[in-house]
Structures are given as structure tokens and as C-alpha cells.
Amino acid sequence: MSVRAHAITSSIIPHWDRELLFEILNNIHDVVLVIDSETTIVYANEAYARILGVPVAKVLGRRLDTIETTSAKIIEVLHTGQPSTGQDYVKSLNIHVIGNSFPLFNDKEVIGAVSIFKNITEVVELNSELQRTKGVADYLKEQLEQWEHLPLSFKEYVGQNSRLKETLVLAAKVARTDSTVLILGESGVGKEVLARAVHNSSRRKDKPLIKVNCAAIPEELIESELFGYEDGAFTGAKKGGKLGKFELAHCGTIFLDEIGDMSITMQAKLLRVLQEKEFERVGGTKTIKVNIRVIAATNRDLLSMIEKGTFRRDLYYRLNIVPLKLTPLRERKDDLMALSKTFLDQFSRELGHELTLSPQVIRFFQEYEWPGNIRELQNVLEHASIVASGMTIELHHLPAHLIPASDERATSTEKPFDVKEVVSRVEKELIVSALAAYNNNRSKAMTALGISRRAFYDKLRRYGIDED
Ligand SMILES: Nc1ncnc2c1ncn2[C@@H]1O[C@H](COP(=O)(O)OP(=O)(O)OP(=O)(O)O)[C@@H](O)[C@H]1O
Numbered sequence: 001m002s003v004r005a006h007a008i009t010s011s012i013i014p015h016w017d018r019e020l021l022f023e024i025l026n027n028i029h030d031v032v033l034v035i036d037s038e039t040t041i042v043y044a045n046e047a048y049a050r051i052l053g054v055p056v057a058k059v060l061g062r063r064l065d066t067i068e069t070t071s072a073k074i075i076e077v078l079h080t081g082q083p084s085t086g087q088d089y090v091k092s093l094n095i096h097v098i099g100n101s102f103p104l105f106n107d108k109e110v111i112g113a114v115s116i117f118k119n120i121t122e123v124v125e126l127n128s129e130l131q132r133t134k135g136v137a138d139y140l141k142e143q144l145e146q147w148e149h150l151p152l153s154f155k156e157y158v159g160q161n162s163r164l165k166e167t168l169v170l171a172a173k174v175a176r177t178d179s180t181v182l183i184l185g186e187s188g189v190g191k192e193v194l195a196r197a198v199h200n201s202s203r204r205k206d207k208p209l210i211k212v213n214c215a216a217i218p219e220e221l222i223e224s225e226l227f228g229y230e231d232g233a234f235t236g237a238k239k240g241g242k243l244g245k246f247e248l249a250h251c252g253t254i255f256l257d258e259i260g261d262m263s264i265t266m267q268a269k270l271l272r273v274l275q276e277k278e279f280e281r282v283g284g285t286k287t288i289k290v291n292i293r294v295i296a297a298t299n300r301d302l303l304s305m306i307e308k309g310t311f312r313r314d315l316y317y318r319l320n321i322v323p324l325k326l327t328p329l330r331e332r333k334d335d336l337m338a339l340s341k342t343f344l345d346q347f348s349r350e351l352g353h354e355l356t357l358s359p360q361v362i363r364f365f366q367e368y369e370w371p372g373n374i375r376e377l378q379n380v381l382e383h384a385s386i387v388a389s390g391m392t393i394e395l396h397h398l399p400a401h402l403i404p405a406s407d408e409r410a411t412s413t414e415k416p417f418d419v420k421e422v423v424s425r426v427e428k429e430l431i432v433s434a435l436a437a438y439n440n441n442r443s444k445a446m447t448a449l450g451i452s453r454r455a456f457y458d459k460l461r462r463y464g465i466d467e468d
Pocket residue numbers: 152154156157158159185186187188189190191192193194257299342374375378
């Protein structure tokens with residue numbers, strides 16, 4: 001090989017001229033770019049036009065540092081006098097390249113630099129698509145694991161109340177579009193369930209629904225959580241960088257829960273993404289474009305936050321395109337029984353026997369205000385299902401914090417300062433709570449209460465707590 005190379009050299013070099021040199025350079029498949037010490041482009045081969053889509057005549061004589069505002073590797077080489085190899089991003093053309101650059105010397109003085117590179121944008125994009133898909137797969141795996149551990153899962157949205165139905169009809173209409181949805185309602189009212197329902201009835205249903213709890217993420221992490229970060233963006237950053245929730249949600253839906261808890265600084269960044277559907281990763285310069293549908297939810301009064309200057313008005317208008325307001329449970333008590341039945345059916349299946357509510361419990365449920373809404377109802381019923389050893393859930397099976405109120409209503413005592421009655425009520429509450437805490441294990445409950453077996457069983461009988 002070296003002999004042949006030498007033979008070619010010796011036979012061709014005598015006839016060597018510029019034309020021949022250019023022909024060789026033009027037949028190279030990679031881009032060859034030469035700049036002088038001022039970064040003026042003095043030569044670009046034909047591959048330049050083919051690969052970068054820009055005619056050579058258009059760039060010859062132009063200064064690279066005016067075209068490429070961020071530092072290109074070849075310019076660094078010019079400044080450092082050191083060769084360089086590897087990947088680079090050409091911001092002006094939005095392409096990724098790989099190759100090598102080296103300086104040209106005249107004696108010891110750098111008089112220019114050469115860069116030989118190929119366009120690897122397709123490979124980089126495929127790789128980032130792969131990373132994204134992997135990120136989505138990891139996220140869904142994590143979600144699936146959490147879902148499997150949830151005590152309840154619902155396929156249907158339970159509710160017949162007329163105001164709720166209006167909201168659901170509107171939700172079904174908006175689900176078919178790509179409009180931004182803002183779900184408003186108190187804590188535990190079913191905002192997340194509704195967000196899922198909207199996503200699942202949209203054309204994006206086979207793509208990911210990515211949830212971000214804006215209140216749960218510390219302020220200093222939220223930007224990287226939403227937009228991701230590049231390798232080495234900050235101390236403690238994961239090697240290779242990390243995809244943000246917006247990238248994970250590409251082609252799907254992002255659910256921004258507790259949006260009212262987002263800081264003003266982050267609100268500004270979010271507004272840009274909502275308007276332009278593009279952002280940069282933390283520590284990155286490349287602009288990433290995403291195709292996402294946004295669903296936001298909050299239990300806060302955004303209008304009064306705007307008045308106080310804690311929520312941006314422009315962001316509010318961006319989000320509030322189709323507001324879906326969920327009525328609190330106390331204002332839709334007609335759904336109480338259907339919801340209770342859904343939860344009881346689930347617990348009955350888990351416990352292996354059918355559970356029902358006593359008339360007193362039904363009355364109490366109708367009177368109670370349900371500040372924690374559906375989540376509270378679900379928790380109350382879960383607690384009661386465990387505590388009640390029989391089929392019927394009685395008042396004393398409800399969590400202790402509800403019982404004083406229920407007892408007061410049930411007995412509507414005429415002697416509010418009757419010591420005996422107050423002591424009895426407190427005793428009963430303590431026993432029910434101890435049983436609940438120890439999973440109905442009576443020995444453990446009585447040890448915790450510090451009373452004898454006999455006294456314990458006496459009290460169970462006296463207070464009508466199930467004995468079987
Ligand atoms: N219509 C419904 N049918 C059945 N279960 C529901 C319904 N709405 C809510 N739930 C259940 O109630 C609980 C609370 O619902 P969800 O998490 O959607 O409320 P939220 O309004 O998003 O609460 P938060 O504001 O605290 O985030 C969940 O366990 C959910 O499964």
C-alpha cells in the first residue's frame with residue numbers, strides 16, 4: 001500500500017496543480033471547510049453544498065464567526081492552535097456534525113484552520129428518539145408499578161350530578177381537540193381522574209400522559225424536571241443528561257398538577273413553552289421543539305393570585321382556554337351513594353365479603369361536609385371496611401376524627417357537660433382507633449390501650465363494637 005502510494009505520489013506530483021487538488025477535494029464525501037485567521041471562509045468543497053444545503057458561493061468570503069454565533073469547533077481550533085475531534089452542533093443550520101478540525105501553520109503562526117466533517121443529524125435524532133422512547137418506557141414502568149399498588153383503580157368516571165355531567169360533556173368535547181384544558185376544583189375532587197379521562201378520549205391516547213406535580217418538586221429542580229438537562233449541566237447531574245417531562249410527553253399530553261404552586265420565574269418559562277412549543281434543556285443551547293397537549297389543574301383561586309401578583313395573568317389566559325370546574329362533593333351529594341358503592345364494591349372484593357352502610361352512616365354521610373371530597377370518602381370507607389368485622393359499616397367504624405361529630409348529631413345530647421358521656425365517647429373513640437391501628441388485632445389493641453382483657457371486652461359490649 002505504502003509502495004503504491006509512493007508510486008502515485010511520485011508520478012502525479014510533478015503535474016500537480018490547483019485544479020487537480022480541487023477535484024480530489026470535491027470528490028470527498030465529507031465536508032471540507034477552510035478558514036483563514038480572521039475566520040473568513042476561503043474554501044468549501046462541493047459536499048458543503050450537498051450536505052448543508054447552502055451554495056458554496058454564498059459562504060465564500062464570509063466570516064464564520066458572524067454566521068455561527070455560538071463557538072464552532074473550527075474557531076476554537078483557530079484560537080487554541082490545537083486539533084480537535086468529535087461531535088459539534090451547527091446552530092445556524094440546526095444540524096449535528098462529526099469530524100475533525102486542525103490548524104494551519106506558517107512557521108509557528110496559525111494562519112487558518114481546516115474542518116472535515118459529516119452530517120450526523122439523522123443519527124443524533126434517531127438516538128434522541130431512542131432515548132426519549134426509553135425514557136417514556138421507564139416512566140410508564142414506574143407508573144405501572146405505582147398503579148398496581150394503588151388500592152383502587154377506576155375505568156369509569158362515577159357521577160350523575162347534573163353540574164358534574166355538564167362538566168363531563170364539555171370535557172368530552174374538548175378531549176377531541178388539542179386545546180389546553182384547565183381543571184379547577186378543591187383537593188380530592190377528582191381533577192387527576194378527569195385529566196386522565198380527557199387524555200384517554202383524545203387522539204393522543206396511545207401516547208404518554210406525563211404528570212408533573214408542580215407543588216411536589218423543589219423550586220431548584222423544577223426547571224430540569226420539566227425541560228431536562230445536558231450532560232454536566234450542574235453538580236450532581238446524571239451522566240449523559242436527562243430528558244425532561246416535556247420531552248417525555250412529546251406527541252402525548254403533559255398534566256401540570258397544582259399549577260398554582262409554581263413560582264413566578266417558572267411561570268415565565270412555562271409560558272414560553274406554551275406559546276412557542278419549544279425550549280432548551282438546562283445547560284444546553286439546542287432548541288427542542290415538542291408537540292404536546294397541556295392539561296393543568298389547581299385547587300387555588302388563580303384570579304385572586306393574579307390580584308396578589310403571585311400568578312401571571314398572561315399564563316392564566318393561555319391556560320384558561322377551556323376551564324373545567326369540578327363541583328365539591330358537598331354540593332353533589334346525589335353522587336355520594338354511587339361513589340360509596342364503587343368504593344365498597346372494590347373493598348368487598350378485596351376482603352371477600354359484601355359490605356353495606358348502616359342507615360345511620362348514610363345519614364351521617366349526607367350531612368357531613370366532606371372537606372377532603374372524594375379522596376376523603378374513599379379513605380373513610382377504606383378505614384371503615386377494615387375496622388368493621390361484619391358486613392355492615394356502623395358509625396363507630398368510621399375514623400375517630402369523624403365520630404365525635406357523628407355522635408353529637410346522632411344523640412343530639414341535651415347534657416353537653418355530662419362527664420360520664422364524654423368519658424364514654426372518648427373511650428369508644430380510643431378503642432376504635434386502636435383496633436384500626438392494629439388491623440383489628442384485639443390483643444395488640446388492648447395492650448396498646450393498657451387495659452385488662454376483661455375490661456376491654458366489657459367495653460366492646462358496652463359500646464356495641466363488633467365482638468366476633
Ligand atoms: N368520579 C370518580 N369516580 C371514582 N373515583 C374517583 C372519582 N373522582 C375521584 N376519584 C378518586 O378520588 C381520589 C382523588 O381523586 P384525584 O386524585 O383525581 O383528585 P384531585 O382533585 O386531583 O386531588 P388533588 O387536588 O389533591 O391532587 C382518587 O383516588 C380517585 O381515584
